[in-house]
Amino acid sequence: MLEQVQRVPGSFPAVSAVVVEGDATRLLYVNGEAHAGTGVRADHATLFYVASQTKSFMGLLAAQLDAEGVLPLDTTLAGIWPDLHLPAPADPAAITLADLLSHQEPLTTETLNHLTAYVRTVPATDYPDLLAHYTEVRKPGFRYSNLGDLIYGAALQVRTGRSWQDWLHDEVLQPLGLADALTATSTVAPRRLAWNHQWDGERWRALPPKPDALMHAAGGLALSADDMARWMRVNLARLSPSGTPTTASFERVQRPIVHADLADHEIDCDGYSLGWYSCGYRGERVLMHPGSYPGVVSVTVLLPTRHAGLSLVINSDSAIEGLELETIKAFIGLSTGKDGEDARLRRIVIDYPARLAKLVKRRGDAIATARADARxxxxxxxxxxxxxxxxxxxxxxxxxxxxxxxxxxxxxxxxxxxxxxxxxxxxxxxxxxxxxxxxxxxxxxxxxxxxxxxxxxxxxxxxxxxxxxxxxxxxxxxxx
The missing domain is CATH 2.40.128 (Lipocalin)
Known part of the structure; x- marks a missing residue:
């Protein structure tokens, strides 16, 4: 199916698709150009940026550091920054790190999101001032955003004097054998990095890999297909080859703790843990986390009852979210013996060109309308x-x-x-x-x-x- 879609002009330069079942890797399909027009081919060792999927790694880190007593998840913002002031009625003494990682903090911000995603690294020492002056209060309950993971990363730096990158490497990536999971793009040869891409209707606009300054705690990880396979297997087994993180940490990060509301008429993601959505589809429960950034879309889906997982990363944003959602459903259905999913795969291929054409037209119309503005x-x-x-x-x-x-x-x-x-x-x-x-x-x-x-x-x-x-x-x- 992916091979057929990739033949559509403007679909995507490269794709990384991995399916695991138990200890086996059933599919490892990486095809296309890591950087369109350069002839650099993507392969099993090419590093694709996975954006917000970073949160599932950070959640596991947080669960492990809680178990070790390094940074308990019931620590409040006041416990990190005693003099922190937030806009009323938000109370730093009532907001815990667990609240932050499960997106329950009663705050919202555009400033921290924009700075960390597109501008620069925000030092941990700047967080109190930014939170005091550039956050707003929102209604209680779950609301997905980058803010909680960003604050957790800063809190970890303040409490321990070490960066979230160092802790993630030592407590998660290295113990799990994820040698090609990186938080800094400058540490590898440029040819190993997949670029992101956007299609303007005629040609690819290539966007360079995120610089180190923009690899933040809510979206700061690049992985190879090989390491994505390892990541899925250890999460499904809830067992690290080194014993760290512990099984209890895996269980904690996967256990839903708040009601979420992300659904269409078929799949219902009704729970969120410290880093995974909990979803239901045709009677099956799965764990899922998507990721996106200009020019790249990704998702990982775990089916614990079948010990199976799917990872899909595509280095373009050419109407990919819809394609990935339908692929997720087909994977779950096929893995559990449901009827009708073969027809879904055929529809994905048939419907994709129209979806892409609609996106290209919408983007073009938006630019044309903006250019024609009288101002x-x-x-x-x-x-x-x-x-x-x-x-x-x-x-x-x-x-x-x-x-x-x-x-x-x-x-x-x-x-x-x-x-x-x-x-x-x-x-x-x-x-x-x-x-x-x-x-x-x-x-x-x-x-x-x-x-x-x-x-x-x-x-x-x-x-x-x-x-x-x-x-x-x-x-x-x-x-x-």
């Missing part, structure tokens, strides 16, 4: 290089940090940590900020009176230059 004044402004240089410089936002605006040839680019945007002149002082992804542009406005930039709901004030310092020289005029 851009027809993109009639044609600034000189001198005018462009007047907008360059270093700017600061209390919330997001340092923004650099630089001239690259005859254009401007804005750089916020790992985030880079091309600035298209629209009207005097107004630019359309284009991300690397296939998203519509955002308004990027230079306020000459205040010598500041307004973008993404934030004001970035120009950073004062030191006395006697010369203005920054544009790349086009540099003699060096």
């Amino acid at each position: 851009w004044a027809g993109f009639a402004w044609r600034p000189s290089l001198r005018e462009l240089d007047a907008h360059a410089g270093v700017f600061e936002s209390p919330r997001l940090g340092t923004l650099r605006v630089e001239r690259d040839g005859d254009a401007l680019v804005a750089i916020l940590g790992a985030q880079r945007l091309r600035l298209q002149p629209a009207a005097a002082g107004l630019f359309a900020a284009w991300p690397q992804t296939l998203d519509p542009p955002e308004e990027f406005r230079y306020d000459a009176a205040r010598d500041a930039i307004d973008w993404d709901g934030d004001r970035f004030a120009r950073k004062a230059r030191s006395r006697g310092a010369a203005p920054p020289q544009s790349p086009a005029r540099s003699t060096r």
